[in-house]
Amino acid sequence: MTPTPTGRPVRFETLARDPHSSARTGRLHTPHGVVETPVFMPVGTLATVKGLTPEQVRATGSTMLLANTYHLALRPGEDVVAALGGLHRFMDWGGPILTDSGGFQVFSMADRTTLTEQGVTFRSHLDGRKLELTPERAVQIQEALGADVAMCLDQCPALPASKGQIADAVGRTVRWAGRCKAAHTRPDQALFGITQGASHADLRAECAEALVALDFDGYAIGGVSVGESREQVRLALEVSTHLLPEDRPRYLMGVGRPQDILDAVATGIDMFDCVLPTRNGRNATCLTDLGPVKLRNAAHRTDPRPIEEGCDCLACRRFSRGYLRHLFIAKEMLGPILASIHNVAYLQRLTRRIREAIAGARFVQLRAELLEALGR
Amino acid sequence: MTPTPTGRPVRFETLARDPHSSARTGRLHTPHGVVETPVFMPVGTLATVKGLTPEQVRATGSTMLLANTYHLALRPGEDVVAALGGLHRFMDWGGPILTDSGGFQVFSMADRTTLTEQGVTFRSHLDGRKLELTPERAVQIQEALGADVAMCLDQCPALPASKGQIADAVGRTVRWAGRCKAAHTRPDQALFGITQGASHADLRAECAEALVALDFDGYAIGGVSVGESREQVRLALEVSTHLLPEDRPRYLMGVGRPQDILDAVATGIDMFDCVLPTRNGRNATCLTDLGPVKLRNAAHRTDPRPIEEGCDCLACRRFSRGYLRHLFIAKEMLGPILASIHNVAYLQRLTRRIREAIAGARFVQLRAELLEALGR
Numbered sequence: 001m002t003p004t005p006t007g008r009p010v011r012f013e014t015l016a017r018d019p020h021s022s023a024r025t026g027r028l029h030t031p032h033g034v035v036e037t038p039v040f041m042p043v044g045t046l047a048t049v050k051g052l053t054p055e056q057v058r059a060t061g062s063t064m065l066l067a068n069t070y071h072l073a074l075r076p077g078e079d080v081v082a083a084l085g086g087l088h089r090f091m092d093w094g095g096p097i098l099t100d101s102g103g104f105q106v107f108s109m110a111d112r113t114t115l116t117e118q119g120v121t122f123r124s125h126l127d128g129r130k131l132e133l134t135p136e137r138a139v140q141i142q143e144a145l146g147a148d149v150a151m152c153l154d155q156c157p158a159l160p161a162s163k164g165q166i167a168d169a170v171g172r173t174v175r176w177a178g179r180c181k182a183a184h185t186r187p188d189q190a191l192f193g194i195t196q197g198a199s200h201a202d203l204r205a206e207c208a209e210a211l212v213a214l215d216f217d218g219y220a221i222g223g224v225s226v227g228e229s230r231e232q233v234r235l236a237l238e239v240s241t242h243l244l245p246e247d248r249p250r251y252l253m254g255v256g257r258p259q260d261i262l263d264a265v266a267t268g269i270d271m272f273d274c275v276l277p278t279r280n281g282r283n284a285t286c287l288t289d290l291g292p293v294k295l296r297n298a299a300h301r302t303d304p305r306p307i308e309e310g311c312d313c314l315a316c317r318r319f320s321r322g323y324l325r326h327l328f329i330a331k332e333m334l335g336p337i338l339a340s341i342h343n344v345a346y347l348q349r350l351t352r353r354i355r356e357a358i359a360g361a362r363f364v365q366l367r368a369e370l371l372e373a374l375g376r
Numbered sequence: 377m378t379p380t381p382t383g384r385p386v387r388f389e390t391l392a393r394d395p396h397s398s399a400r401t402g403r404l405h406t407p408h409g410v411v412e413t414p415v416f417m418p419v420g421t422l423a424t425v426k427g428l429t430p431e432q433v434r435a436t437g438s439t440m441l442l443a444n445t446y447h448l449a450l451r452p453g454e455d456v457v458a459a460l461g462g463l464h465r466f467m468d469w470g471g472p473i474l475t476d477s478g479g480f481q482v483f484s485m486a487d488r489t490t491l492t493e494q495g496v497t498f499r500s501h502l503d504g505r506k507l508e509l510t511p512e513r514a515v516q517i518q519e520a521l522g523a524d525v526a527m528c529l530d531q532c533p534a535l536p537a538s539k540g541q542i543a544d545a546v547g548r549t550v551r552w553a554g555r556c557k558a559a560h561t562r563p564d565q566a567l568f569g570i571t572q573g574a575s576h577a578d579l580r581a582e583c584a585e586a587l588v589a590l591d592f593d594g595y596a597i598g599g600v601s602v603g604e605s606r607e608q609v610r611l612a613l614e615v616s617t618h619l620l621p622e623d624r625p626r627y628l629m630g631v632g633r634p635q636d637i638l639d640a641v642a643t644g645i646d647m648f649d650c651v652l653p654t655r656n657g658r659n660a661t662c663l664t665d666l667g668p669v670k671l672r673n674a675a676h677r678t679d680p681r682p683i684e685e686g687c688d689c690l691a692c693r694r695f696s697r698g699y700l701r702h703l704f705i706a707k708e709m710l711g712p713i714l715a716s717i718h719n720v721a722y723l724q725r726l727t728r729r730i731r732e733a734i735a736g737a738r739f740v741q742l743r744a745e746l747l748e749a750l751g752r
Contacts, residue, residue: 047702053690057431076677076702083678092694102490217472258415272392301452314429318468322460326423333427333709 010149010190010217010333012037012249012270016359022241022268025358028249030148031188032088032097033063037249037270038354040224040256040347041066041098042278046075047091049344050278051337054092060313060341061348064096064148069141070105070133073192078144086146093283098149098273100253101138101180101194104222115155117172134177143186152180152219154194159227166198173222174210181214190217190252197233199225201239208243218249221269234263241268258287259374262367263356272351277343282336284328287346289373295339300325312336313345347371377462386525386566388625388646392735398617398644401734404625406524407564408464409439413625413646414725417442417474417674422451423467425714425720427655430468436689436717437724440472440524442649443676445480446509450500454520461748462522474525474649476629477514477556477570478597478611493533493548493555509654511555519562527596532568534602542574549598550586556652557590566593568627574599575669577615583626584619595646597629601613609641617644618742634663634726635750638660638743648727653719660704663722665749669697671715677699689721690714 011029028035039126042049042057045068056067056154065088069116074077084090087097103120106113110122110131119134123194135153142150154173157165172198184191193211199204209217224233237252244250249270255261256274264272277287284295288308295307306316315324315338327335350370357366387405394400418425418433425433433441443463448454479496482489486498486507505537510656518526530549533541550573560567566618569587573579584728587595598617600609603706613628621627625646631637632650640648642673653663660671664684671683680690681699691700691714703711726746733742 044624046706046708048710051713053432053710053713054694055690075706076698077705080678080698082651082700084680084696090696090699092699107434211484264529304460314431318430320466321458322452322456323423323468326456330422330451332422333712336423337427337713338431355495 008217008247009186009188010191012218012247019361020364023265023268023363024268026249026270028064028065028189028270030147031283032094032096033079035064035096036355038265038351039064039260039271040261040351041271041273042344043068043273043275044091044093044370045071045275047072047081047087049236049340050282050334051340052344053147056314057344058095060157060345061352062344064098065093066098066100067113067145067147068102068105069099069138070102070109072099072145072152073102073141074126078141082144082146084237095208096149097301098146099142099147101151101153102133102141103138103153104254105131107156107158110278117175119153122175125140131300136183139183139191140178141186143189147189148187149192149218152185152191152193154196154222156196156223157198159198161198162270163200163203166196166200166203168194170203170207174207176209176214177214178206181216186250192216192220192222194222194253195240196223196375197236197240198226199236201235204236204239205243206239211245212245215234216248219244220251220253222253224252224255230263233260234267237264237269238269256347258347261347262354262370265358265363267365277325277347278340281340281343284335286339287343289370291373291375295321295324295329295335297325297370301326304316307339307342308346309329311342311345311349313342317344382595383609384566384601385562385564386625388594388623389544390622394734396726397642399565399641399730399732399734399739400646401731402625402646404440404472404500404646405441406566408472408524411440411472412731414637414641414727415440415647415708416637416727417647417649418466418720419649419651421445421447421651423448424461426658427709427716428720432690432717433720434471435497437719437728438720440474441469442476442525443477443512443521445475445521446478446485446582448475448503449523450737454517458520458522463524464522471524472525473528475518475521475523477527477529478517479529480510480630481738482509483534486579491515493531493551493698498709502536504548510553515556515567518559519593522614525566525568525704526560526692526698528553528567528569528592530598531573531574532599532602533574536576537574539579542572542576542579544577550583553587553590558591558664563674568592568594568596570596570598571616572599573612575612577602577611580612580615581619583634584616586619588619590625594625594627596629597666598629599630600628600631608637609636610642610643613640613643613645632723634723635747637723637726638730638746641734642738642743652717653723657716660711660715662715665746667749667751671697671700671711672704683715683718684722685729687718687721687725689718690719
C-alpha cells in the first residue's frame with residue numbers, strides 16, 4: 001500500500017456533473033484500487049458481509065466495503081486482526097475498505113455510556129467489560145485494522161435533542177476531529193471528518209466550515225437517519241454539501257434506501273453504506289424497481305419467475321421465487337444468502353444506473369422514474 | 377434426459393480393480409452426466425446443501441448429490457418441485473441426483489408410526505399431519521421429484537432387534553422392492569434396491585439374492601450406521617457385496633466418516649452419502665488427514681494457517697484458522713459455510729485419492745497410511 005501521487009492516501013476526481021442538480025460522478029483512488037462514485041458500500045460489520053464470500057460480494061458489483069470498528073475492537077480485537085495481516089488479508093477483501101470510528105455504536109449499543117470531553121466510557125454489549133473510546137483510541141484501533149479510510153470519532157446525539165445539546169455535540173465533534181487528525185499517523189490510510197448539526201442549518205454550516213479548515217481527505221454527513229423527517233434530512237444535506245470542498249468525497253453514513261440514495265445523490269453525495277440490503281435479505285424482503293418483494297408470501301409457492309426480471313445477480317439468474325420461498329419457509333441458510341446477494345446487487349445496479357444517468361445528463365429523469373415506481 | 381444406450385437409465389462400468397481387496401473404480405453413466413466412483417454424495421436434504429450455492433458445491437469436486445424424499449414431500453411438497461421443473465431445475469443442480477425413499481426418516485423422525493404390509497402411516501414431525509408412505513407412493517413422489525436415481529422403500533428396523541424381527545424386515549423389504557419395481561414408470565430414472573439383514577450373514581444373503589433376482593439398476597446396503605459395531609458393519613458389507621452383481625453400482629447409505637469410507641471401499645462399495653461434512657462444518661469441526669480440527673479452540677486465535685495445509689478448497693486457499701475462529705465465535709454465517717465447503721472438499725479429495733490409489737494398485741497402502749494418521 002502506497003499513498004497516491006498527490007501525497008494523500010486517497011485522491012478524489014470529479015468526472016461528470018448533472019446540469020439539473022448537484023449530482024456528480026467521480027473516482028476515488030485508494031491504496032486498494034479505484035472506486036467509481038456514487039458508490040454503495042455493503043457493510044461487513046464483523047469483517048464479513050453476512051453470509052457471503054468475498055467472491056460473492058465482488059460478483060454483486062461491489063468495489064468497497066465498510067467494517068465496524070466498535071464490533072471488531074470487541075471481537076476479535078484489533079490486535080488479532082493486525083496479527084493476521086490487517087483487515088484486507090483477514091477477511092480476504094482485496095478492494096478498498098472504510099472503517100467507521102465506533103462512535104455511533106458506542107452511543108447506540110453500549111451500556112452505561114459516560115461522555116466527557118476526554119472521550120466515552122461504556123460497557124461492552126457483549127460481556128459488560130468497561131472500555132473507553134477517545135478520539136486517539138478510535139484512530140489507534142482503525143490504524144491497527146488498516147482500512148483505506150478511517151473516520152474521526154464524532155458525537156451523534158440521540159433525537160429529539162435541544163438546539164443547545166446539538167450545538168454542544170457540534171463543538172465536541174470539531175474538537176475531537178482535531179485530536180483525531182493529530183493522532184493519525186498511517187500515511188497509507190485516509191481520515192475523513194464527520195459533520196454534525198442535526199437539521200439546524202447554522203450548526204451544520206458551523207461544523208462543516210470548522211472541519212474543512214482542518215483539511216480532511218473526505219467528509220461524512222453524520223447524524224442522519226436517526227429519526228428525522230425526509231425534509232430535515234434534505235435540508236441537512238444541502239447545507240452541508242454546499243460547504244464541503246468539491247475535490248473531496250462526501251459520504252452519507254448509514255443510508256441505503258433506494259429513494260434516499262436518489263435524493264442524496266441529487267445534493268452531491270458520493271458514498272453510501274447501509275445494512276439494509278443484507279438485513280432485509282435475511283428477512284426475505286427483496287429490493288426491486290417496483291418496490292419490495294416478500295419471498296415468504298404464499299403467492300410465490302410455484303412462481304417460476306426470478307425476484308426481478310432482468311436482474312443479472314446469481315439469485316435471479318438461477319433460481320425461481322418458488323425455490324427461494326421454499327428456502328425461507330424451510331429456514332435454509334441459502335435463502336438469506338441469495339436474497340442478500342440480490343439486494344446488494346440491486347443497490348450496485350442502482351448506483352451504476354445513477355452514474356450512467358449523471359454522465360448522460362439524464363439523472364433527473366431517472367430519479368423521477370424510479371421514485372414514481374418505488375413509491376415514496 | 378434420455379436413457380443410456382443400454383436401455384437402462386443408468387449404466388455402470390468397472391474400470392480398475394485393486395489386486396489386494398475388493399476395491400474398484402468405475403463410472404456411473406446417468407441422464408445428467410458421468411460420475412467417477414467411488415463417489416461421495418453431499419446431502420441436500422431440502423434441495424440445498426446447507427449454506428452452499430450449487431456453484432460452491434461443484435467447486436468442492438462434488439458430482440452427484442442426494443436429496444431427501446421425506447423432507448421434500450412434506451415441504452415444499454413434490455407437486456411444487458414438479459411444477460417448478462423437477463429437482464434439477466428447482467435447486468439448479470445440473471449433475472446427477474439420487475433421492476432416498478423416505479423410509480429411513482419415517483422410521484427415525486416421524487411420530488406415531490404404524491407399520492403394516494401395505495405401508496407406513498405416520499404423523500409429520502413438522503405439523504402432525506397424518507400421512508401414509510407405501511412402496512407405490514415412495515416411487516410416485518420420487519418420480520415427481522425426478523432424480524436420476526430413486527430408491528425402493530425398505531424397512532430398516534431400529535437396533536437392538538431380535539433375529540426374528542430382522543427376518544420380518546428382510547421379507548417385507550423384498551416384497552416392497554417388488555412393488556416399487558412394478559410401480560416405477562419413468563424411463564429416465566433408475567431404481568435401486570436396498571438390502572437389509574443387520575449383521576446376520578444368512579439374512580443379508582437371503583435379502584441380496586432376492587433383490588438381485590428382481591434385477592435393479594443398483595443396490596444399496598441399508599441398515600448400516602444405526603448403532604452396530606465396526607466389525608458387524610464389515611461383516612454385513614462383505615456378505616452383501618459378494619452377492620451383488622459386478623456390473624451394478626453398490627451404495628452404502630448414510631456413511632461418510634473417512635475411516636468408514638476407506639473400510640467400505642475395500643469391500644467393493646462404490647457410492648456414499650452422509651450429512652457429516654456439512655453438519656460437522658456447521659459445528660466448527662473440520663476433517664483433515666490428521667483428524668478433526670476444532671475451529672472454536674482458543675489455540676487458533678491468531679493462527680495464520682489454513683484448516684489443512686495443501687487443501688485447495690476455498691476456505692483453505694483464502695482464509696486463516698484465526699479468521700474462521702472469529703467467524704464461529706461471532707456466530708457469523710460465513711463460518712459454517714466455509715467449514716462445510718472444506719469438509720465436503722476433503723471427502724471429495726479423499727475419494728479422488730482412493731480412486732487414484734485403486735487405479736495404481738496402491739489402495740491398501742493409502743488406506744493403511746490414512747487410518748494410521750486419522751486414528752480409528
